[in-house]
Amino acid sequence: DTEVTQTPKHLVMGMTNKKSLKCEQHMGHRAMYWYKQKAKKPPELMFVYSYEKLSINESVPSRFSPECPNSSLLNLHLHALQPEDSALYLCASSTRGAKNIQYFGAGTRLSVL
Amino acid sequence: ILNVEQSPQSLHVQEGDSTNFTCSFPSSNFYALHWYRWETAKSPEALFVMTLNGDEKKKGRISATLNTKEGYSYLYIKGSQPEDSATYLCAFSNYGGSQGNLIFGKGTKLSVKP
Numbered sequence: 001d002t003e004v005t006q007t008p009k010h011l012v013m014g015m016t017n018k019k020s021l022k023c024e025q026h027m028g029h030r031a032m033y034w035y036k037q038k039a040k041k042p043p044e045l046m047f048v049y050s051y052e053k054l055s056i057n058e059s060v061p062s063r064f065s066p067e068c069p070n071s072s073l074l075n076l077h078l079h080a081l082q083p084e085d086s087a088l089y090l091c092a093s094s095t096r097g098a099k100n101i102q103y104f105g106a107g108t109r110l111s112v113l
Numbered sequence: 114i115l116n117v118e119q120s121p122q123s124l125h126v127q128e129g130d131s132t133n134f135t136c137s138f139p140s141s142n143f144y145a146l147h148w149y150r151w152e153t154a155k156s157p158e159a160l161f162v163m164t165l166n167g168d169e170k171k172k173g174r175i176s177a178t179l180n181t182k183e184g185y186s187y188l189y190i191k192g193s194q195p196e197d198s199a200t201y202l203c204a205f206s207n208y209g210g211s212q213g214n215l216i217f218g219k220g221t222k223l224s225v226k227p
Binding site for chain 2: 040041042043045056083099101103104105106107
């Protein structure tokens with residue numbers, strides 16, 4: 001099973017809402033990633049978890065709060081987002097190291113009103 | 114700021130045409146270069162990971178080459194088919210960045226007409 005599952009596929013939220021994005025993989029990968037992609041831009045790395053510990057935070061605002069409850073799950077908690085945070089949020093997993101393939105989910109399309 | 118450039122931005126070809134795209138990246142402290150294929154509404158799917166100068170990889174009708182000294186990689190598709198229509202992303206990592214930290218290009222969007 002080489003699947004990374006992301007839920008929900010689409011999310012619309014107001015600026016005062018609290019919501020969470022979920023990502024799950026069962027490949028035994030110990031590195032998991034959150035990327036943000038805006039239209040006509042490349043995916044941009046937000047966070048990296050390695051062995052359930054946050055190893056990279058690419059200067060992401062605190063209104064985005066990642067969580068890795070176990071080696072198969074990765075969450076992204078959203079609170080007080082801005083309309084400019086509307087984007088496609090992609091989750092990926094891999095064996096640790098940039099020489100290893102990253103397996104991506106299909107993403108959550110987020111709209112902030 | 115490290116930058117990955119892909120060209121062309123988009124490409125329209127007829128079924129049966131062969132085509133190629135370019136990925137340019139900084140040549141210093143090179144670590145790895147990835148190619149991904151991304152169909153609309155699906156997950157990006159890895160095609161190749163290349164690490165050595167002169168690497169050539171092949172998967173069916175798709176192949177890629179790598180020149181780390183001059184900082185570029187080519188992706189070739191032989192005899193394009195409509196199912197090859199997708200955005201092709203390259204991603205680069207260097208020793209200066211944290212391990213696993215990929216920097217993506219904007220992609221080349223390929224449309225193959227039957």
